[in-house]
Amino acid sequence: MDVLSPKERLLRSLKGEAVDRAPVICPGGMMNSAIVDVMKNHGNVLPDGHRDSKMMADLALDVQADTGFENVGIPFCMTVEAEALGSDIDFGTLKCEPKIAKEIFPSLKDVIYKADDALVKSPRAGTVFQAIYNAAGHSPDIPVIGSITGPLSTAASVVDPMNFLKELRKVKDESHRFVDYVTNQLIGYARYMVDNGASVISIADPTATGEILGPRMFGDYAVVYINKLVDAIHEMGVPVIVHICGRMQAVTHHIANLHADAISVDALVSLKKLKEAYPQLTTMGNLSTFLLEFGEEPNIQRGTEQLIQDEINILAPACGLSTSTPLSNIQTFTGAAKAV
Numbered sequence: 639m640d641v642l643s644p645k646e647r648l649l650r651s652l653k654g655e656a657v658d659r660a661p662v663i664c665p666g667g668m669m670n671s672a673i674v675d676v677m678k679n680h681g682n683v684l685p686d687g688h689r690d691s692k693m694m695a696d697l698a699l700d701v702q703a704d705t706g707f708e709n710v711g712i713p714f715c716m717t718v719e720a721e722a723l724g725s726d727i728d729f730g731t732l733k734c735e736p737k738i739a740k741e742i743f744p745s746l747k748d749v750i751y752k753a754d755d756a757l758v759k760s761p762r763a764g765t766v767f768q769a770i771y772n773a774a775g776h777s778p779d780i781p782v783i784g785s786i787t788g789p790l791s792t793a794a795s796v797v798d799p800m801n802f803l804k805e806l807r808k809v810k811d812e813s814h815r816f817v818d819y820v821t822n823q824l825i826g827y828a829r830y831m832v833d834n835g836a837s838v839i840s841i842a843d844p845t846a847t848g849e850i851l852g853p854r855m856f857g858d859y860a861v862v863y864i865n866k867l868v869d870a871i872h873e874m875g876v877p878v879i880v881h882i883c884g885r886m887q888a889v890t891h892h893i894a895n896l897h898a899d900a901i902s903v904d905a906l907v908s909l910k911k912l913k914e915a916y917p918q919l920t921t922m923g924n925l926s927t928f929l930l931e932f933g934e935e936p937n938i939q940r941g942t943e944q945l946i947q948d949e950i951n952i953l954a955p956a957c958g959l960s961t962s963t964p965l966s967n968i969q970t971f972t973g974a975a976k977a978v
Contacts, residue, residue, distance in 0.1 A: 643779040644708035645837060651951050652838065652877040652899040654920060660946065662953040662975035664701075665840035665879060666711020667785025669902075669958055672697055674733055675965035676704045684714060685729040688736060689761075691768035698773050702780060704965060706972030709781045709838075710773045713766050716787040716842070719824065720795035722760035723752065733961050743797045746805045746812045757823040758830050767834045774835025781838055783879075784831030788843025789821045789863040790851075796820070799845070806855055813859070821863045825870040832874045839871050841898075842881040848888035856889045861896060868897045879922060883957060886912075894919065905929075905956035910948040922952040925971060930955060931963045935970045942974035 641658060642650065648661045664671040677683045682697040698710045715736040721727045724742035743749050757763055766784075774782045787795070793816060794802050806813045828839050845851075846860035868878045880898035882889075885906050893901060894916045901919055903909060905926040913921050925941050926933075933941075945953055953975045959968075 645779050645781040648709065648781045648838065648952070649877065652879075652920060659978040660951060660953050660975065661708050662706070662972050663709040663781075663783070664705070664707045664711055664955055664959070665709065665783040665785050665838075665881075666698070666714060667787065667840060668716050668842035668844060669711070669785070669840070669881065669955060670714045670735065671701050671705055671707060671711065671955070671959050671968070672714045672961070673701075673705075673959060673963050673965060673968070674961050676701050677732060679704060679965075683732055685731065685736065688713065688715060688729055689765055691765045691772065694765060694769035695772035695776070698769065699776060702777070705968045706976070707968075708972075709783050710777065711783045711785055711840075712769050712773060712836075713785060716791065717795070718760075718762045718766060719757060719787050719792045719827065721762055722757040723792070723796045723820075723823065725796055735958075735961065738795045741796055741798050745801045746797055746809060746816055749797065749816055751819055754819075754822045755826055758826045763827060763830070767830050770831055770836050771834040774837075782836050783838045783840050784828065784836035785840045785842065786824055786828060786831075786867075788841045788846055788880075789817050789824060789867060790860055791843045791845040792824065793817050793820045794845045803850065806851075806859060817859060817863050818866075821866050824867050828867070828871050829874060832871070832876050836876065838877055838879065840879040840881065840902075841867060842883075844883040846882065847884035848886055849884050851889075853888045853892065857892050857895075860889075861892050865895075865897045872897070881922075881957075890915065900952055902954060903956070909945070909950050913949070920951045923950065923954050924956040925953070927955050927957055927959050927963070930967050930971060931960045933967065935967065938967055938970045939974045942971055946975070946978060
């Protein structure tokens with residue numbers, strides 16, 4: 639087989655087609671690889687880059703070039719969606735990612751519904767769209783992954799999460815109305831990402847875990863609304879990665895019902911066993927980010943080689959990288975992934 643470009647390799651992997659080797663990627667958003675070492679190397683820094691489209695694109699390209707990850711991942715946080723829908727954001731520091739400072743609504747009964755294009759018309763969404771456009775134009779053979787916070791995590795960043803999770807059980811009609819509204823906002827967000835050059839969409843929904851929801855609500859809410867979002871993105875002609883956090887014993891039987899082109903999981907989950915149980919899945923992950931931050935390079939090498947031996951389809955960090963992760967450790971990971 640001829641050597642594939644990074645974009646060809648990833649897109650073929652997501653279609654289940656033959657490739658020369660597994661891609662090695664880090665999609666951005668919750669799985670952000672804008673580490674301090676890269677920012678100090680080039681001077682394109684956060685938090686400034688969250689609100690400056692040129693700096694966001696330049697930083698994403700810096701990350702790709704320095705780390706060896708075979709993609710560009712934009713944006714670098716999980717707060718764009720919630721800010722657009724009214725929540726207050728703490729933009730963090732060079733070493734600390736943004737977080738939700740205060741959800742706009744204390745309860746579902748307080749929600750004021752906006753037009754379905756509220757997210758895409760927000761200033762920060764515009765920054766993301768322009769950054770994707772800039773990055774896609776700069777390196778057409780490198781896939782740009784647009785990263786989206788999933789429906790339940792976005793909802794729990796707009797309504798107080800403790801109240802929201804209780805109301806999922808107690809006021810189901812209003813809960814479904816609200817999560818559906820959030821999902822429609824996210825569909826518009828994805829559409830503008832694709833229109834501006836994103837060749838893959840990645841959805842991370844850390845609130846949608848078995849530990850938090852339990853199996854029944856995972857099926858009633860997470861599967862339904864993630865699939866609504868994925869199906870809409872598929873209609874745009876673009877593949878979708880879905881990342882599910884945490885242990886999965888309680889919800890493993892639901893995973894095959896997700897319509898994603900690849901399933902990404904945390905380091906707690908055995909991807910080898912998941913593949914054995916559901917051989918139709920395209921699996922992604924799941925090198926420990928603790929290992930990447932604190933481990934020695936020979937152990938990172940062995941961990942990567944084990945993922946390759948287990949025939950994991952797409953190699954990636956298991957979850958969000960710490961910004962203090964040494965660049966040399968990431969380079970060990972990506973170098974080992976490519977040395978097949």
